[in-house]
Amino acid sequence: MLKEERQKYILDQVHLHHRVLLNDLSDSLNVSIDTVRRDVKELDHEKKLKKVHGGATSFGFMTFTKDDGNIYLKSKKISIAEKTISLLSDGQVILMSGGTTNMEVAKLIPKKLELTVFTPSLHVAMALLDHENVEVIFLGGKLLHDAKFAVGGTVVNALSQLRVDMCILGTGYLDAKFGLTEFDWEVIQVKQAMIRAAKKTVILTVSDKLHSVQKYKTCDMTAVHTLVTELDPSDPLLDTFRPFELVLV
Amino acid sequence: MLKEERQKYILDQVHLHHRVLLNDLSDSLNVSIDTVRRDVKELDHEKKLKKVHGGATSFGFMTFTKDDGNIYLKSKKISIAEKTISLLSDGQVILMSGGTTNMEVAKLIPKKLELTVFTPSLHVAMALLDHENVEVIFLGGKLLHDAKFAVGGTVVNALSQLRVDMCILGTGYLDAKFGLTEFDWEVIQVKQAMIRAAKKTVILTVSDKLHSVQKYKTCDMTAVHTLVTELDPSDPLLDTFRPFELVLV
DNA sequence: ATTAATTTTGCAAGTTTTTGCTGTTTTTGT
DNA sequence: ACAAAAACAGCAAAAACTTGCAAAATTAAT
Known part of the structure; x- marks a missing residue:
């Protein structure tokens, strides 16, 4: 080996x-x-x-x-979050999954921005409620103890009745060949439903998680419209993703 | 480890x-x-x-x-929470509303107690997720910014399909004549649905909130099965509630 | 293909960390 | 002031870490 x-x-x-x-x-x-x-x-x-x-x-x-040793990772995530926020505009209805990167997005949303956000993540919901002009709708269901994330039929069902502008997926591993992968089957179900419910799919991921593959597959790269990382869009590390119709932010 | x-x-x-x-x-x-x-x-x-x-x-x-002088209030609530927990037993399916007293209950639940809890409160859900043996199902819906509480048709709807053992209502003002009252119309709708979905209704309230009346009415005293306060069950302050078929804990 | 240079790996001896236990001192509540 | 609980200090065993070195594997060059 x-x-x-x-x-x-x-x-x-x-x-x-x-x-x-x-x-x-x-x-x-x-x-x-x-x-x-x-x-x-x-x-x-x-x-x-x-x-x-x-x-x-x-x-x-x-x-x-x-404030330990993870300043590096944290600053990466903040950089990603800032880029993501530039994709948002007044009046939009969006979906947000969980994960620490999405948390940063939730925290950094400008106070004046008017949004409607659906989310199955407790942490993200909590962070969003700090913003007066953001309407937060929690997608209820059985909560996962570790991820503080709602999964199951209720969530998928609720999502099947939505048609929103954008879906922002925070966690997950990305690979040009295998697409977006996860290690939790139940989370996969929810994420797939989120993608189906949205016109556009935005993936947030720190470059560490690029070119990594996990057990279960959420979607192909072709389902992804925008990829946000902390890297410069011209970075060679992103080359394998260029064949797809992506907006690299 | x-x-x-x-x-x-x-x-x-x-x-x-x-x-x-x-x-x-x-x-x-x-x-x-x-x-x-x-x-x-x-x-x-x-x-x-x-x-x-x-x-x-x-x-x-x-x-x-x-800074806050409310150590007294806090200890009252902890006392109420401890009493409430004695009402719980393994395998029960219960509903919990929001409020700081319910938060204390959620925190103090013994690690070994196996429960299934439905709640529309972000804070309560978060606290419950600390307990491995508690299955937490969040009742999703539009979240109130201040109360971090889900309200609206989705919540009421989901509740209409439940029949649980017990419903623990945390906040609210109680009066022998006017029953349980609140100041938020949307919260009332949810609480009423919770009461309908449960076999028993348990009200937690610090004695300060006894004999107080707010704008909107949740239910009559006759709908309440158990009343938990920090007072001793024999306290004369509770006399006006004795005519009802209550268990004073 | 074979040899030389470099890297990687496993091993052994010595050092440091961690952890639970002992007895002693300090703190707390009555 | 006294008994009980908690904190502390020192000690010893076990586990984990470091270092140096030689064997093995990988790479490069002839």
Whole structure:
């Protein structure tokens, strides 16, 4: 197994579980603990994850300690959020999924902007309610304990009766070949319904999550209209996505 | 378990409950009290929380209780919440409205209690999601900016299809003659639907709100099965409510 | 294809961290 | 003031980390 594959696997595991133990990694990768240790050390140095005693955690893990080492990731997300907001205009009706990037969008919406937002995310809803001129409609359903996100038939059903201007998907992994993928089946159902309900689909993703594939597929790249990352639109990392009819913001 | 996980759990608990006991932490984390003590000491040194004798508190809580003189009100509500929890049992399906008293109930639910809870309140939903064994279903709809509470046809509609064991109404003013009253018309609609959907109606109210009347009426006293206040059930202040078939907790 | 240079990997010895336990001191409530 | 609970300090075992080094694998060059 190549070193790159290993490190990618490690990153995926960290993103998936928010934390990993070096022992588990060494076990499932069939390499010595030293090798894993070195890999994690490297990834930590590249700010891709945070090495801790006995394992590693993702930056998003520490929800309450905002001023730790994840300033990099946070600033990326804010940059993405700012770009996203330029896509919005008065009177629009939009859908927003969950995720920390969408949270930043919700927080940064200008006070004067008049919007109607449907969302199944508790956190996003909460953040949106700070804005007097935003009408917030929560898509109710069974809530996932970890993601604070509503899933299930009620949500999908409610979405099937909507036809909104835009749908902003926050989390998720993106790959030119495999499209948008996730690791939670129930979330997939909701996101697919969101895409169906919207005229345009906007994907927000930090560049770390580009060229990554997870277990389940939400949609093809052809379903995506706009891709927002913190990278410059001309960045070569985005080349594989150019064949599609995307607006790279 | 990673040290980081532990500390995150501690921080989450502190932020959620505003105060934690070292013993409880040691218990639920399955580590020695010394380890918890060291963790809290560290977090205190990092200014993430405030260590106090026997436990820790969040910074926000301290200022809240000191500046606001409402420690009394808060302790009243906690007392009410504790009484309310004694009404709950494993496997029940219940409805919870919003309000700070219901929030306290949501926070204080024992970790082991298995419940299914429907609620239109963002705050209550958030607090409930802390409990692994509680299934939380959010009743979606248009959210009120101030109350963080879902109202409107969707909520009422969803409620009309439910038949649950109990409905716990948190806010509201109570009077023997005029029944339960509110000042928000849209909230009334939802509460009425909640009462219709439940076999039993439980009202939580601090004694300050007894014998008060607001603009709109939710229901008569005859619709109420149980009344929970911080007062002793034999308190003469409750005399006017005794003619009704109430359980005074 | 073979050899040399470079990188990567695994191992062992020594160091540091973490954790639970001991007994002692301090704090708290009555 | 006294008993109970909590905090502290020191200690020892276990787990995790570091470093240096040699074997193995990968890459580059002849």
